[in-house]
Amino acid sequence: MNRVGVVLVEPRNEGNIGSVARVMKNFGFHELTLVNPCRIGGSARALSVHAWDVVEGARRVSTFEEAISRYDLRVGSTGITSTKGGEHVRTPALTPRELRDVLAARRGSTAIVLGREDRGLEKRELAECEIITKIPTSSEYTSMNISHAAAVILYELSDFQPPRIETASRFEFDLLIDHFGRMMEESGYPPHKQDKTLLMLRRIFGRSNLTRREAITLHGILRQAEWRFKKG
Amino acid sequence: MNRVGVVLVEPRNEGNIGSVARVMKNFGFHELTLVNPCRIGGSARALSVHAWDVVEGARRVSTFEEAISRYDLRVGSTGITSTKGGEHVRTPALTPRELRDVLAARRGSTAIVLGREDRGLEKRELAECEIITKIPTSSEYTSMNISHAAAVILYELSDFQPPRIETASRFEFDLLIDHFGRMMEESGYPPHKQDKTLLMLRRIFGRSNLTRREAITLHGILRQAEWRFKKG
Structure with missing residues (x-):
């Protein structure tokens, strides 16, 4: 595994941009691309806390294609899955843990692509992603906040070892x-x-x-x- | 494993209460206890989205002791760890994945205890927790938003199976x-x-x-x- 970036597609809530930046930095990721984002102001800054540098350093592009073109592998995140064989665009979906294992076995750059707050990624955007990931959620409430989805996916992809106390020999x-x-x-x-x-x-x-x-x-x-x- | 509840100690940002409720419901948890929370209004409601029922159903108590007394096991979350042997209160800390394995092997109710936005749990509160958990983060930025910490911990503790497509025999x-x-x-x-x-x-x-x-x-x-x- 190596370079992992996050692509936010048309985020409409600037707070989410700040929140995603924060959790990226928590897990050691710094490469953020924003596709046609909303205005970024005080609210994004407040929620990014000490990760404002990630927001400031974000690449802003106007099209989805421009955002993903520089990555070897594109992973689209979806909250919706189907087990119907006919639904090619969202299936099969890997869990974030399975995604970690797949990425660990390869070299090259990877984009984690997160869609709009209200309706996620469009079908044509998902179709551009080689891998689909879906966080297993309760069927009672499947729609996650995008910064929460980022937290879970980046937690799986990060490779920090917890500090270990010396155990008794x-x-x-x-x-x-x-x-x-x-x-x-x-x-x-x-x-x-x-x-x-x-x-x-x-x-x-x-x-x-x-x-x-x-x-x-x-x-x-x-x-x-x-x-x-x-x-x- | 069985009943898992979330305890928020003195949350000062109502948005975080709504966000934590949302991610709880995403991962199938409904039991929320708020210790001496801030005023809960429109911002909590907006961020809870379809989990307002979790906020409305939250037990509100005025002391930490009251919040944790009804749980068999209390798991305190901390962003700070020490490898110094002398730091009893925060060590040894389990990763969320290790926590999942420990909880899977036991019966009884468990509280996931999350501290204040600015300074987490007090030492005397951590001392009341039988288990400490710490999400492995970048040393560059260890402090996570509490709803992100909740997302990662509850993701590990939830037990939803992803829908599986039929693979070729x-x-x-x-x-x-x-x-x-x-x-x-x-x-x-x-x-x-x-x-x-x-x-x-x-x-x-x-x-x-x-x-x-x-x-x-x-x-x-x-x-x-x-x-x-x-x-x-």
Whole structure:
């Protein structure tokens, strides 16, 4: 995967332009193209917050063709899908997660094309898109705000790794379980239950992805209890 | 997994309340709790569009404790993470995808708790949450609009299956490849290239998850070519 841009086709609400710019920058995308947009003023600026540079740097074009011509692949977003075989223009549609997998396997530039607030992309515009994506929604209310649709699609396409806390190593993990065992023994915990209970503790801390710091703190709790035993 | 509600803590922008309601309904969630919200008027109504019922049905409470007390599990959303071991209140944080997996494995009600537009959740509020979630964002701009954060989290937690078009069966797939083989033969395609080319076609149509209708249409193209061969 590589360059991904967003194309907004005839946005009529400037707030949406600002909102889309914000979520683009949140997910590390900066290339915005606006096809025949509404007037962009204070409301777009307010909603873009710290992504006004994305709005200012947007390429403004007057036709759909001009917007998409510079991209190798065009992905049209639609809120409507049909399972009727005859509906070529919107089917088959990939979910944003499937889209991520397809894009991950290719090189070249990609445009995520989002349509008008009220009626989305026209059929002839969808027909220009090699891939159609549809966010799975409740049948009760399928129409999403375009900045929400952008948020979900760009979330899937972004590749930021969450910061990770250091988890307890195998050695530290075993040390903690052993410590629980000693404390249980010292406290007079029923010997015939110890093995099963220690296994349960392995399961609990295993599921919780125990961090190194959490392991250290648990040792502290056990040491304090042991100190209390000895004090009598 | 089961009941999931959204708790907005002291929202100050009524538009955000409407936007969050809309995306909740898009993803099939209806239970909204507002802690000490701003005045809710026309702007919330406009942005909720067809989810005004979610805003109208929202439970309004005056304290954080009242909002979260009825949930078995409370998930606090934060835009800030720390990898410092000392920061207990925000760490470790799950991504929305990890959160989905944890919730899928449990029963009981869950609150997704979203904080103030400007400063999120207070430390004492995060401390009341059993799980912390953080959407991985660009370090360049980590602060998301709360309705965008809601969109991403609820997208992960929703369980709607995209409508699926009927893909070509194994039999239909093989039939199509055979048809390509016959057409290539009839057209005088170099015989020594046929096997490799047929394999390439298998790869292309395999990757594309060829639908039944697409297979039928491709047969039609081949039949028309064959008709043209015979016509001479």
